[in-house]
Amino acid sequence: MKTLAYILICVCIVMGCKVRQTKENEKLIVCSTSITADCVRQVVGDKLIVKSLMGPGVDPHTYNPRPSDVVLLNDARLVVYTGFHLEGKMAELFDRLSERKAVISFQLDFPKEKILYTDEITPDPHVWFDTDSWIHSMNGVVDKLVDLYPEYELEFRENFYKFLVKVEKKTRELRLKLNEIPEERRVLITSHDAFHYFGRTFGIQVKALQGVSTSQEPGMRDVVDLVDFIVKNDVKAIFVENSVSPKALKSVLSSVERRGHHVRIGGTLFSDALGSKGSGADTYLGMLDHNVNSIKEGLK
Ligand SMILES: [Zn+2]
Incomplete structure (x- = not known):
């Protein structure tokens, strides 16, 4: 039964059941983890609504989508995830979802030379702990946000710059x-x-x-x-x-x-x-x- 429910949820996400075009959805950004959600929030401030599929303490490697995720993913204007297979079972879903809506990963702009590998081909997905490269990889996410909401370009870029400075300062201090x-x-x-x-x-x-x-x-x-x-x-x-x-x-x-x-x-x-x-x-x-x-x- 569990497997059947999981398959149904995946089909709904990929096929786009229950799409609700409301004004609120126009501003809805759905992120995979609480870490990606907070970083996006730092950029968009109170101009957009940012929600995370996985809440505090949730393990992304083994996460199975829930029925409520179907609604969120279908309603979202933009879906943001980490990549590098961090979101285990969700990775393929995000890929399929990108065929019909705006989806972007932090992986896209993460500097290739900074990726650590666990074997010859498997990247270590915990990339947010390389703070400099993580912030660099946010460039792609910010560009996507600006593409979708050009009216906020100045504000988003300024917020991103402020966040970047804070992260650099915090990294030096903690080191x-x-x-x-x-x-x-x-x-x-x-x-x-x-x-x-x-x-x-x-x-x-x-x-x-x-x-x-x-x-x-x-x-x-x-x-x-x-x-x-x-x-x-x-x-x-x-x-x-x-x-x-x-x-x-x-x-x-x-x-x-x-x-x-x-x-x-x-x-x-x-x-x-x-x-x-x-x-x-x-x-x-x-x-x-x-x-x-x-x-x-x-x-x-
Ligand atoms: Zn992990």
Whole structure:
């Protein structure tokens, strides 16, 4: 039944059921994740309505569209997503949707030479943690917005420039903050491999229990290898993520304890989704701030 419902939802998105042409829909931008939605919001301000399919704490790798997503995607004037197969099962839908409406991904303008690969052909999709390249990749999104809403061109470009300056400033500030952790302790261990771009941007070694996607469970070998690494490198803290179950990481913690080494949970990091309203990590910049502060506190 679940599969049938999923197929029906996909057909509705691709074929365009229930299209409602209203004045409000003319201003509706639908983004895949809370991270893409916040970045678009920084550009459009209160001129347009920005909605996100996936809310706070939702894992994009395994996300299945819901009936309410059909309505949103069909009503939207523009659909914005990350790309690089981050939105796992949704990727093909966005592709098909682009045949009949405006759809754009951050992937389009992301600098090719900055892409990290998990093997010869698979790009690591957690590109928003390379802050400079992420902002660069927003150029395509901003151009698309200006194409659709030329009356706001000046305002959108000015907002984008202000956001770019803020992100550059925040990146410099957070890099300095992480550099205050003694080098031998600058190791970030998390549930899934979402922090390679983060590590490159902010100067910290990263290691994870699961691969770049959460669609496959970690195996026994992954657990044993990570436990060995923690004990050998005398790691003090590991970090859970808001969009991934902490269960597997907690079993690592117990195994480490059994080996006579003490390691604690250093905090919760926001990897693939922002935090809920009021969490302090409910914006792109807030999320970066929260992550760096938690890492610094956990590893000190
Ligand atoms: Zn991820």
